[in-house]
Amino acid sequence: MYDASALPILLKELRLPTMGHLWKSTVQDAEEKGWSYPKFLTTLCDYEVESRNQKRIQTFLKKGNLPYGKTFSTFDFKEIDKLNKPKVDDLAHNTSWITQGENLLIFGPSGVGKTHLAAAIAHSLIEKGVKVLFTSATSLVQKLQIARKNLSLPMTLSKLDQYALLIIDDIGYVRKDEGETHVLFELIAHRYESASLIVTSNQPFSEWDQIFATNSMTVAAIDRLVHHATILEIHSESYRTKQSLKNHLI
Ligand code: ADP
Ligand code: MG
Numbered sequence: 001m002y003d004a005s006a007l008p009i010l011l012k013e014l015r016l017p018t019m020g021h022l023w024k025s026t027v028q029d030a031e032e033k034g035w036s037y038p039k040f041l042t043t044l045c046d047y048e049v050e051s052r053n054q055k056r057i058q059t060f061l062k063k064g065n066l067p068y069g070k071t072f073s074t075f076d077f078k079e080i081d082k083l084n085k086p087k088v089d090d091l092a093h094n095t096s097w098i099t100q101g102e103n104l105l106i107f108g109p110s111g112v113g114k115t116h117l118a119a120a121i122a123h124s125l126i127e128k129g130v131k132v133l134f135t136s137a138t139s140l141v142q143k144l145q146i147a148r149k150n151l152s153l154p155m156t157l158s159k160l161d162q163y164a165l166l167i168i169d170d171i172g173y174v175r176k177d178e179g180e181t182h183v184l185f186e187l188i189a190h191r192y193e194s195a196s197l198i199v200t201s202n203q204p205f206s207e208w209d210q211i212f213a214t215n216s217m218t219v220a221a222i223d224r225l226v227h228h229a230t231i232l233e234i235h236s237e238s239y240r241t242k243q244s245l246k247n248h249l250i
Contacts, residue, residue, distance in 0.1 A: 018051040019044050057127055064132045070119035080113060080236045088117070091230065092124035097196065098164050103229040104198045111238030114200040118167050121198065125165060133163040137171040137184070137199075144183035153183065157190045165196045172203030174211045182213050185221045192224040199225065 011020040023044060030040040077085050091104060106114045122132045147156035160166060174181055191197060205222050212218040
């Protein structure tokens with residue numbers, strides 16, 4: 001019998017921990033099932049790759065800042081009459097729009113599920129290996145304003161490039177009278193055609209001049225956002241209101 005005592009050390013040296021854990025049981029499987037050498041090696045490599053993928057997904061989920069529990073498993077499509085479910089499924093399962101730096105804009109009044117939908121799509125994309133950051137528009141603007149004051153806005157924008165998808169939740173809560181919101185325009189311009197955004201808003205485009213400093217900046221921001229974008233509009237009653245009405249009727 002061949003003495004394989006060096007193998008665990010070699011696998012450790014090569015940073016292949018899952019292969020290190022599983023090689024013995026995989027040898028057993030291979031012997032029992034009469035696997036060829038290539039089949040054995042492929043299976044062992046598959047285990048390593050799969051465990052790396054799982055670890056990466058866990059890290060992305062931890063760092064993505066997604067609101068807890070807002071996934072498709074808790075999202076009821078029946079509650080939203082006219083939502084294009086096949087389109088939503090496509091956005092959640094097909095990463096090509098992310099690769100192409102396209103955007104998704106979700107409009108609708110308060111409480112209709114915009115944030116939940118954005119988070120659910122993001123959750124599904126993370127499971128496909130996409131790196132996502134979820135942030136409220138107001139806290140993002142604050143961070144960018146601080147960076148601008150510290151002359152580090154370009155660096156902060158570049159750091160956000162590590163996220164193939166950035167979710168800006170509730171852009172309508174950003175108000176130009178509360179500070180310099182051109183940082184938000186700079187972010188949109190920076191990511192244009194290179195990295196994706198999901199933007200949720202309870203304000204239609206016609207109200208966006210309350211967000212950006214000047215009309216021309218508003219037009220330029222909308223122009224860049226919609227150039228390669230899917231727009232979902234949720235016309236429904238507030239889910240929150242419906243739920244509390246239901247609870248009171250019971
Ligand atoms: P919005 O962002 O449009 O204001 P939210 O996504 O925050 O609305 O939704 C409000 C609450 O209702 C959240 O707790 C959310 O999970 C829930 N909710 C909204 N729509 C749905 C839905 N279709 N299925 C299940 N829960 C929903
Ligand atoms: Mg919301």
